[in-house]
Amino acid sequence: MFSRGCLERRFRMNNLKWFFHIFIFSGALFLALTPMTCNSFCLAESQKRTSGSFNNRVRSTDLIENSGKYNGRIVIYEGEVIDPILFVGDKAWIAVNDDHYSKKHRRIYEELRGGNSGIPVLVDRSYAERIRFTGSYDASGDRIRVTGVFHESNPGYGGELMIEASSVEWIKEGHKIEKHSFGRTPIVFAALFILTAYLLILWLRERRRAERTEI
Amino acid sequence: MQKRSDIKTIFENVGKVTLGLGAAMLIPFVLSVALAEWKPAFDIGVGILSCIAFWLVTALTCKTDSNSTWVVGMPTVALSWLVAMIFGAIPLYLSGHFDSFLDASFDCMSGLTTTGLTVIQDLDHIPYGINLWRHLIMFLGGQGIVVIVLALFVPGAYWAADMYRGEGREDHIFPNIISTARFIWLVSFVYLVIGTLILWITSLKAGMPPAKGLFDSVCVFMAGYDTGGFTPRSQGIIFYHSVWFECATMITMILGMINFGVHHALWRGKKSEFYRNTEMKSLAVTLSLTVFLASAGLAISGAYPSVVAMFRRGFYQIISGHSGTGFMTIYGRHFVSKWGPLALFVTIIAMGLGGASGSTSGGIKAIRVALTCRSVRWDAKKLLSPPDAVIIHKYHNLRDIVVTERLLRGVLLVTLCYILTYLGGALILTFYGYPLSLSIFESTSACANVGLTCGITSHTMPAVAKVTFILQMWMGRLEFISVFTLIGYLLKMPWRD
Numbered sequence: 001m002f003s004r005g006c007l008e009r010r011f012r013m014n015n016l017k018w019f020f021h022i023f024i025f026s027g028a029l030f031l032a033l034t035p036m037t038c039n040s041f042c043l044a045e046s047q048k049r050t051s052g053s054f055n056n057r058v059r060s061t062d063l064i065e066n067s068g069k070y071n072g073r074i075v076i077y078e079g080e081v082i083d084p085i086l087f088v089g090d091k092a093w094i095a096v097n098d099d100h101y102s103k104k105h106r107r108i109y110e111e112l113r114g115g116n117s118g119i120p121v122l123v124d125r126s127y128a129e130r131i132r133f134t135g136s137y138d139a140s141g142d143r144i145r146v147t148g149v150f151h152e153s154n155p156g157y158g159g160e161l162m163i164e165a166s167s168v169e170w171i172k173e174g175h176k177i178e179k180h181s182f183g184r185t186p187i188v189f190a191a192l193f194i195l196t197a198y199l200l201i202l203w204l205r206e207r208r209r210a211e212r213t214e215i
Numbered sequence: 216m217q218k219r220s221d222i223k224t225i226f227e228n229v230g231k232v233t234l235g236l237g238a239a240m241l242i243p244f245v246l247s248v249a250l251a252e253w254k255p256a257f258d259i260g261v262g263i264l265s266c267i268a269f270w271l272v273t274a275l276t277c278k279t280d281s282n283s284t285w286v287v288g289m290p291t292v293a294l295s296w297l298v299a300m301i302f303g304a305i306p307l308y309l310s311g312h313f314d315s316f317l318d319a320s321f322d323c324m325s326g327l328t329t330t331g332l333t334v335i336q337d338l339d340h341i342p343y344g345i346n347l348w349r350h351l352i353m354f355l356g357g358q359g360i361v362v363i364v365l366a367l368f369v370p371g372a373y374w375a376a377d378m379y380r381g382e383g384r385e386d387h388i389f390p391n392i393i394s395t396a397r398f399i400w401l402v403s404f405v406y407l408v409i410g411t412l413i414l415w416i417t418s419l420k421a422g423m424p425p426a427k428g429l430f431d432s433v434c435v436f437m438a439g440y441d442t443g444g445f446t447p448r449s450q451g452i453i454f455y456h457s458v459w460f461e462c463a464t465m466i467t468m469i470l471g472m473i474n475f476g477v478h479h480a481l482w483r484g485k486k487s488e489f490y491r492n493t494e495m496k497s498l499a500v501t502l503s504l505t506v507f508l509a510s511a512g513l514a515i516s517g518a519y520p521s522v523v524a525m526f527r528r529g530f531y532q533i534i535s536g537h538s539g540t541g542f543m544t545i546y547g548r549h550f551v552s553k554w555g556p557l558a559l560f561v562t563i564i565a566m567g568l569g570g571a572s573g574s575t576s577g578g579i580k581a582i583r584v585a586l587t588c589r590s591v592r593w594d595a596k597k598l599l600s601p602p603d604a605v606i607i608h609k610y611h612n613l614r615d616i617v618v619t620e621r622l623l624r625g626v627l628l629v630t631l632c633y634i635l636t637y638l639g640g641a642l643i644l645t646f647y648g649y650p651l652s653l654s655i656f657e658s659t660s661a662c663a664n665v666g667l668t669c670g671i672t673s674h675t676m677p678a679v680a681k682v683t684f685i686l687q688m689w690m691g692r693l694e695f696i697s698v699f700t701l702i703g704y705l706l707k708m709p710w711r712d
Binding site: 083097099101113114116117120136138153155157159181183185186188189192193195196199202206 | 254257258261268275309336450454519524525528548553
């Protein structure tokens with residue numbers, strides 16, 4: 001016979017075992033399935049690499065939509081360097097956008113032309129250190145041309161979609177944005193300020209009157 | 216017919232919620248001033264003044280004696296979220312990164328409901344103040360904006376329990392709702408500090424400059440812990456190129472998808488709650504199954520070249536989808552072009568199921584999944600039992616709860632509402648020519664407040680689709696009941712007579 005405490009302990013242990021069995025089981029299946037994937041993927045990639053590389057100017061949308069087609073090939077890609085640059089050892093990660101805003105910095109209230117679009121590029125630290133401006137709110141980033149191997153899913157970098165750059169050329173240097181257009185915002189601000197102040201006075205009066213009535 | 220005083224009470228409370236929202240805008244306002252971003256400071260300033268003006272108007276015109284009925288709680292919540300969307304969208308719209316006020320409202324509702332779908336344009340050139348506001352609305356929405364007001368402005372409101380339930384929370388950590396709300400905020404701030412610190416260290420390791428790393432860590436933690444999904448960079452989590460950063464966000468997402476009551480139990484050293492909780496078991500089963508099936512799907516399609524790649528791209532997306540976060544380590548179009556039908560389908564299922572009740576994740580919720588599945592077994596058992604047998608069923612969620620017919624009916628009703636809304640949204644998208652599978656994916660993502668996208672959500676989407684998503688996000692976050700109550704309330708308004 002089991003005492004009540006013993007039964008409770010057993011119950012807790014069973015719960016705990018059951019909980020972890022599921023995780024271990026699924027983890028094992030996960031690990032068992034991935035080598036199958038790896039073999040087919042690596043074979044396909046090696047076949048593509050041996051079939052010869054070719055120079056090709058590409059856009060980020062092409063690379064994302066047809067990543068399999070460009071995998072392992074040398075590509076030429078250009079765009080604006082986006083803030084910040086991530087320095088890791090003797091390499092650096094730069095985000096290079098080739099959207100509409102990369103060609104011409106959009107002033108506030110100028111026409112919008114869609115979301116940002118870009119590709120991560122891994123470059124030598126020496127190249128990254130030469131970049132003067134990176135795209136942000138107050139700067140238009142350097143526009144560069146990158147030549148390198150495109151990876152649909154680079155196993156060396158955790159399956160990243162990326163370009164491993166062999167060379168970088170500068171097309172146009174970026175610049176600081178000194179002045180931002182305010183539009184009509186300050187006028188709206190001033191009008192709202194006056195309205196709010198007026199309402200606040202009314203509310204304070206009302207409150208004082210209510211307090212007096214209570215007394 | 217509704218009492219006039221009730222209607223006034225609703226607007227008075229909505230005004231207080233708006234004031235709370237305006238107070239929250241002070242944080243990005245201060246940041247903008249500190250960084251000398253004057254244009255965004257004006258944008259946020261307009262937002263603050265609008266919130267104060269609206270509150271003053273409601274305070275002057277809707278002053279009531281406290282003789283309102285209990286029915287005000289749910290409509291107040293539902294209306295508060297719509298009004299908060301409009302006022303929260305003001306700084307976003309003025310920033311000049313949205314085509315229309317509808318687009319800004321879309322992003323604001325997406326933030327408040329912790330969805331993470333976005334139609335913002337040129338995110339990489341956005342000022343810090345506005346970027347912080349995008350993430351802060353996620354934190355406010357995740358914790359429950361009405362809960363904030365309860366904790367700060369409405370001490371002892373007797374309809375507080377309704378408001379609390381109306382925001383999709385059912386966990387009563389303390390007998391008093393206001394104490395519960397305050398505790399939730401205390402724990403969230405503790406997690407915010409610890410989580411931000413961990414993410415900051417990992418971001419520094421990934422090569423981020425310290426100040427920008429800190430900013431990104433705060434934003435990503437707020438979005439991750441509240442199972443939101445906005446990121447400060449257009450490339451999402453891909454931008455950081457760090458397995459440690461991804462692991463830290465994964466832990467953040469898992470923390471966010473757990474019931475707050477379980478957090479409280481663990482906080483107090485009651486580890487057994489973690490293993491006994493029916494919802495935790497349900498989550499373990501659905502998470503394991505979806506991970507396994509998605510792995511099988513990705514193996515069939517041959518999407519990734521190594522175990523690590525599979526973990527960082529496949530496993531991560533399933534956690535992100537199941538928790539309702541929506542962080543992405545892949546490009547959205549790859550769901551379509553690389554993942555294959557099985558993995559895509561499993562991701563839809565994971566998104567639809569959602570996390571735990573009493574957490575910030577959306578979707579059907581683990582407890583409803585568990586009870587729906589168990590009810591089938593219970594029905595079979597009942598059929599095999601003698602007719603006069605009395606069978607009592609229980610489940611454990613912070614305490615032992617007896618399952619009643621009424622409870623089961625409520626569970627099945629909400630589950631059905633979610634499924635119909637997933638399909639309804641997809642139907643509208645297919646009407647505009649989007650493929651069926653992608654429409655279901657995007658519609659489920661919106662209604663379950665996930666934020667994963669396969670490329671449909673963008674500023675070019677038709678306005679009707681944007682409005683549909685806004686309504687789906689709103690109804691999904693509030694779990695339908697308070698929305699139904701608001702509709703019912705409007706149908707009984709005095710002017711109808």
